[in-house]
């Protein structure tokens with residue numbers, strides 16, 4: 001039987017963020033706030049002569065993941081990787097970071113590389129920043145909670161709170177993260193909209209995020225209609241950054257979102273990436 005390692009990483013919904021440009025990828029990232037969620041990416045890895053990545057969602061298999069392939073190359077290992085997720089990809093659930101963290105956690109054990117969790121996160125962050133697939137998701141998903149990041153990168157000061165109540169989300173489709181992060185004009189608008197404090201709790205997170213979404217000019221036309229419906233029902237809500245979707249919390253949130261698509265009920269994650277098993 002081929003030796004196999006399996007690991008999981010939580011995803012992350014960003015509510016507001018501001019890009020921070022550093023001298024190298026480790027010092028580059030974002031500040032902002034988000035929720036680490038109990039849904040994410042499960043990665044299964046086995047040694048192979050060449051690296052291949054299969055991305056599985058709802059029984060549909062896609063081939064390739066440039067950030068994951070890059071991270072394996074940098075480690076000098078080759079493996080057959082399968083990532084599996086339930087949430088949609090490219091929809092603001094931080095799944096590129098979760099794919100990197102889960103795959104590197106599994107690879108670390110598969111090849112007995114002896115990397116610390118910080119070293120795994122540092123490599124995931126580098127791949128994420130270089131591919132413009134995210135800025136702050138790896139830093140956030142290192143552990144659980146409603147997260148407020150006050151510096152860029154994985155060693156920044158990060159505060160985490162752990163509310164019990166769920167968050168609900170709906171996706172209207174993908175929004176390519178790299179295209180948004182590549183626009184200097186958009187980055188300037190985002191910087192001006194950035195709130196001056198961390199969220200106190202989940203409703204406050206939705207409230208601060210909503211103010212940011214409005215001022216940043218990032219709200220997509222479809223998202224606007226969902227947010228207006230949430231306003232009408234008195235439900236705190238905002239846009240999944242960066243995805244064509246909405247998250248909401250509190251009484252009635254799931255009913256309002258259900259008018260627009262499949263509703264994901266998400267809990268605030270209690271921990272970051274972890275190894276599930278190594279076989280045999």
Ligand SMILES: Nc1ncnc2c1ncn2[C@@H]1O[C@H](COP(=O)(O)OP(=O)(O)O)[C@@H](O)[C@H]1O
Pocket residue numbers: 041055064065066067068083084085088089090091092093094095096097099132133134175176177178242243
């Ligand atoms: N579940 C996954 N498994 C493997 N690679 C992924 C996964 N999700 C995203 N990626 C990689 O990250 C790239 C960018 O994804 P991105 O739009 O940032 O997604 P998200 O918003 O979900 O983080 C994708 O094109 C893909 O190469």
Ligand SMILES: CC(C)(COP(=O)(O)O)[C@@H](O)C(=O)O
Pocket residue numbers: 012014016017029030032034090091092093094095096133134135136137177241242243
């Ligand atoms: C908002 C984003 C820049 C991208 O998030 P995603 O599209 O989920 O990869 C995130 O990484 C952040 O820094 O807050």
